[in-house]
Structure formats: structure tokens, C-alpha cells
Amino acid sequence: MTKPLSIRTVVTVAEATAIDAVAKQAEVLIRSDRVVRGGLSRIKESRSFLLPALHALQSESGWISPGGVRYISELLQVSEAEIYGVATFYDLFRTDRPIESDYLAHVCVDPLCSMTGSEELLTDLKKNGQESERSACLGLCANAPAVFFQGKQCPDYAMADGDLGPSLQTISKGDQLLKRVGRIDPTSLSSYKNSGGYEALSIAIKMGPAAVIDLVTESGLTGRGGAGFPTGAKWAAVAAESTDVKYIVANADESEPGTFKDRVIMESDPFALIEAMTIAGVTVGAKTGWIYIRAEYPLAIQRVTMALAKARHSNLLGHNILDTDYSFDIEVRKGAGAYICGEETALFSSIEGYRGEPRSKPPYPTTSGLFGRPTVVNNPETLINVLEILTGGVTKYKSQGTPKSPGTKLYCVSGDVHEPGLYEAEFGIKINELISLAGGPTSATQAVLLGGAAGSLVEPEHFNLPLSAEATQSHGVSLGSGAVMVLGEQVNILDVIIRVAEFFKNESCGQCVPCRIGTMRQHEQLLQIKQTIDVERPNIELLRDIGNAMSDASICGLGHTASTAVQSAISSGLIWGSND
Numbered sequence: 001m002t003k004p005l006s007i008r009t010v011v012t013v014a015e016a017t018a019i020d021a022v023a024k025q026a027e028v029l030i031r032s033d034r035v036v037r038g039g040l041s042r043i044k045e046s047r048s049f050l051l052p053a054l055h056a057l058q059s060e061s062g063w064i065s066p067g068g069v070r071y072i073s074e075l076l077q078v079s080e081a082e083i084y085g086v087a088t089f090y091d092l093f094r095t096d097r098p099i100e101s102d103y104l105a106h107v108c109v110d111p112l113c114s115m116t117g118s119e120e121l122l123t124d125l126k127k128n129g130q131e132s133e134r135s136a137c138l139g140l141c142a143n144a145p146a147v148f149f150q151g152k153q154c155p156d157y158a159m160a161d162g163d164l165g166p167s168l169q170t171i172s173k174g175d176q177l178l179k180r181v182g183r184i185d186p187t188s189l190s191s192y193k194n195s196g197g198y199e200a201l202s203i204a205i206k207m208g209p210a211a212v213i214d215l216v217t218e219s220g221l222t223g224r225g226g227a228g229f230p231t232g233a234k235w236a237a238v239a240a241e242s243t244d245v246k247y248i249v250a251n252a253d254e255s256e257p258g259t260f261k262d263r264v265i266m267e268s269d270p271f272a273l274i275e276a277m278t279i280a281g282v283t284v285g286a287k288t289g290w291i292y293i294r295a296e297y298p299l300a301i302q303r304v305t306m307a308l309a310k311a312r313h314s315n316l317l318g319h320n321i322l323d324t325d326y327s328f329d330i331e332v333r334k335g336a337g338a339y340i341c342g343e344e345t346a347l348f349s350s351i352e353g354y355r356g357e358p359r360s361k362p363p364y365p366t367t368s369g370l371f372g373r374p375t376v377v378n379n380p381e382t383l384i385n386v387l388e389i390l391t392g393g394v395t396k397y398k399s400q401g402t403p404k405s406p407g408t409k410l411y412c413v414s415g416d417v418h419e420p421g422l423y424e425a426e427f428g429i430k431i432n433e434l435i436s437l438a439g440g441p442t443s444a445t446q447a448v449l450l451g452g453a454a455g456s457l458v459e460p461e462h463f464n465l466p467l468s469a470e471a472t473q474s475h476g477v478s479l480g481s482g483a484v485m486v487l488g489e490q491v492n493i494l495d496v497i498i499r500v501a502e503f504f505k506n507e508s509c510g511q512c513v514p515c516r517i518g519t520m521r522q523h524e525q526l527l528q529i530k531q532t533i534d535v536e537r538p539n540i541e542l543l544r545d546i547g548n549a550m551s552d553a554s555i556c557g558l559g560h561t562a563s564t565a566v567q568s569a570i571s572s573g574l575i576w577g578s579n580d
Helices: 013-031 050-061 066-076 080-087 111-115 118-127 189-194 199-207 209-219 231-239 261-268 270-284 298-313 344-351 380-392 394-398 431-437 469-474 493-507 513-532 540-553 557-561 564-572
Strands: 103-108 132-135 146-151 157-160 171-173 247-252 288-293 329-334 375-378 408-415 421-426 445-450 456-458 483-488
Touching: 013 050, 013 066, 050 066, 050 080, 050 329, 066 080, 103 111, 103 118, 111 118, 111 408, 111 483, 111 493, 118 132, 118 146, 157 298, 189 270, 189 298, 199 209, 199 270, 199 380, 209 231, 209 270, 209 380, 209 394, 231 270, 231 375, 231 380, 247 270, 247 344, 247 380, 261 270, 261 298, 261 380, 270 288, 270 298, 270 329, 270 375, 270 380, 288 298, 288 344, 298 329, 344 375, 375 380, 380 394, 408 431, 421 431, 431 445, 431 483, 445 493, 456 564, 493 513, 493 564, 513 540, 513 557, 540 557, 540 564
Parallel strands: 103 132, 171 421, 247 288, 247 375, 288 329, 408 483
Antiparallel strands: 103 146, 146 157, 408 421, 445 456, 445 483
16 A cells, blocks of 8 residues: 655745745845836735746755745745646646656657657656656757756756757757857857847947837848747837836747757857847837746756846846946746747746736737736747848848748758758748758658648648748748658658647647637547548548637637648648548
8 A cells, every 4th residue: 555645734944945045036126126027016016936936946845845835825925726726737847746856857759759769768768767757849859859857956957869968959050040059159248249249239229219110120020939920010019108117028938849949049149139139128118028938948048047147247238238328137937838838928927927828819918918018029039130130231131031021030940851950041942942951851751740730731742832921821831930840751640640639738728618628629539540540431520620619719829720730631631641
């Protein structure tokens, strides 16, 4: 008979010390003139530090202990029930029992890692006594299979393809957005400045906010996270708001399977993101910025945090930047394992200390975003484009790409190619040309999954499709965040689609019925089809009905796109033959 776990309801000294360190930092930030919290003056009045407090507790004890929860509750004046409601929302928080060893291994089992043996790796780790569990994509797709080690009283780290972090390397090729990647020391501010760093900020300050907005608008820059909203329009809307409190948010919760571009930016060129956010703050009148980074990116968190400290020390953040009247500072917020927090309003809820559930729109973030204030939220790739626009000019920027999709794009190429990695190319490059840049296919290619789990399967006869917003849209697919997963002849496409369906089932926040029930039924139906495909005709009509219900009635983009890959498999006939 198993002895029941003894539940400790009193906080330990070590837990209290770890939580107090977060509280102390919070009080400094709240009381400082350089950071505006919308009227908050005491730590117990703000629950926005709930996530950092939970991280501190779990890092110390290996779980969200009842004693620790009680201590946080008293400190933040948030009920224990609410704290548990938040903690149980995130995959990386454990509320049932502590991590038994120094580390818990999260092994990616999404398509790319499954193709390279992640299930076998998971089995081997368990055989060797390593506490392990299955995980969604870890953003190390070019180095699959991947593992994220979550430490107890030890620093987190990542492992991919047998290499231990922080020495992970991803092939990265490009001469504009990626011009510094692999060529400068990402931990050195002087190295960044010697490569042209902070020239764009000086230009922006001299031009003034209105001129910067005009320039960004004229460039035609659109969001690179998948939505493609015009950046200039977003900045102009926030700048036009009369309130004194505004925010800049970098959405670096990069959890789309097959996508790792923002990880490379933050690990290899962190000062570029900081400079670009500072330009955004100066331009729209914001004094505070937030970088929301997924916890599975420990090296990115480390390097961005270090870069922020060095920028502050050099008068590039904080009061009177570069001896001007502008003040702006940035805080890092670490996620806790929730794909849905890549949706901008869910991200706001997470920062504010709530469950990461999307909000209905309107109101839109430009008028009522983080803490109910006007907010610019951009993807890191979007932001660093602004540096190129300011230093190179609009004419040069628009000379690349296509008329409707100007500039370059970062493409995450993974799967069955000789050199998986991050490639910068102009909008309009064709799929087959991009595969050639990555060394060509390793075998005959069945399809490309374009846009990640939320994307579509593209067959080889369409590999001459230009990768631009207008071309992909006219073809009925989405470029999304730029993920290009190459699926060779040995890949079981049905297994890939089942795993995509399982991913969305697990990642649905459960707030709305169409998505909560639809993702479960979609996955169940695919499993049934796999079991009976040799004896009966697949119920394609039911899968279509489920997909239509989710895309029509879900609150946010997760539900809208949860069936996209499945529907593309149906339309293409890659699995069941022609079904149109």
C-alpha cells in the first residue's frame, strides 16, 4: 500500500526567501518613477507578480506547495483558490507533488521531434531514472529531438540533438535582420554598437515620433507573428491616445510548432530587440515595455535580462535616455507553458496574474490592452524590422519583397532537409527555392506543413508557390509565422495530423465550447480513423463539420485554426485520397 503524501501547509524559510526576493523587486519597480503601474503603489495591491512568485516557489521547492501558496496569498492579497486556478492553467507548474530529482525533463513529442526519435529518447531517459514527461514544441526544431530541463534549485537548460545548452547552435543565414547573428558577441553592448547598434534610436529621436510613424507606415511593414496587421497603423493608434500610461509589449511566447526565429533573435541579438522596443516606446509615448518570453527558452531569458541591465547602465534605458526628455524601461515576464498565451489578449491576462484566457474584441489592445491601457504588441521579428527601416530608409526597404509584402522574412526550415535552420529571404521566394537554401531535401518530399501546427499541407506540385501574404492567401493557405516543415517520404502524414490535433486539444484554454469540445472530438475522430482505416471509409464529413464549428464560433485564433492542417489533409488527398 502506497503511503500517502504528507502535505506541508507551512511555508519554509527557503520558499519565503525566494518569494520575498520577487516581492522586493516588485516594490522597487512599482515605486520607481521609471515604471508606471497605473496607480499601484504597494505590492499587495498588484497581482501582476503572481507568475514570478509561482516561478520562484517552484524553482525552490520543485512544486507549488500549499505552504508557499498560502504565503503568496497573504503577500499579494489574492485568494488561495485563485492562485491554484492560475497555477493549474500552466503546464510547467506542478501542484500535485514536487519534482523528485534536481531536474524534470520535458521531451518534445511534436511532429518534428517525433520524426527524429523523441519517443525513444523519452523511454531511455525514464530507464536511466530521469524524471520525464511529454512536452509540446520547445522551439528547437532545427536541432530535434529536443528536451527542456526544468530545475529545482538548479538553472533550467535545454538539450537538442545531443548538445547541452547554452551551446545550442541553429544555422542562421541572412544579411539584414540576421546580419549580427553569429557575428557579434550577444552579451557585449560594445560589440552591438560596433556593428551599428543604437544608430536607429538616435535617428528616431532626431526625427521625432510623428516622422517615425510616417516612415514605418510608408514602409508597409506588417506583423510577422502571423496576423500581418500593419505596424504603422498600430503605432499611430496608440500614439493618438491621450492617456499618460501606455505600454509596449514584445510577444516572444513563440510556441507554434516549427517556429524558432524569435529564440534566435533573443539569444544571438538581444540588444536589437531592446533598441527596437525603445524606439516604439519613444514614438508612441510609452514609458514601460514588457518582453513576454516562454519559460522553455532559458538562454533567451538569460541573455535578454543581461542585455537590459547593460542598457540601463549605459543610459539607454530608464530616465532621460541618451540625455533626452524620453524615459522608457523594460521588464521581462517569463511564461509557464501555455501556447494560448501567444494570443495577445491571453498574454495580457498572463502578465496581469490571471489565467491566460483570451478576451473578446473589441475593445482592441490599441485602446484597452495591458492593464486596460493603450498597448502596442508586436512580435520580436516585427520590431527589429524597424531598425532596418530607420537606418536604410524606406526606398531600400521596399526594394525587396513584393509590392504588397515588402522587405524580408525569417523562415524556420526544419524536417527532412540537409541544413535545417533559420533563413532570411525576400517575401516572394518560392517553397522549392527555400528548400534549396536549406541544402535540399534528404529524400523525396511528400508535403510541406506551412505555417506550423496552425498551417496547411502543401503538396510538391505547388512548391513553386511564392511565399508572400498575397500569394499564399490566394492559394488558400497561410504563411503564418514562417514555419516550413519538410515531410519526407518516410513520414506517416496521418500520424503528423493526429499529433497536430492532440496538440490543439491539449493547448485549448477551454474557455469557449466550440474549441474546448471541438479539439477533443477532432482528435478522437482521427484516432478512430487510424484504427479503422483498413476496414471502413473515414468519416470525412464529421471532421469537416467539427472544423467548421471551431473556425466559425471560437473566441480566438486557436480555435479558428485548430482544424486547418486537418482540413488541408482532407482537401489534398494526402491521407485518404481525393475527397473534394
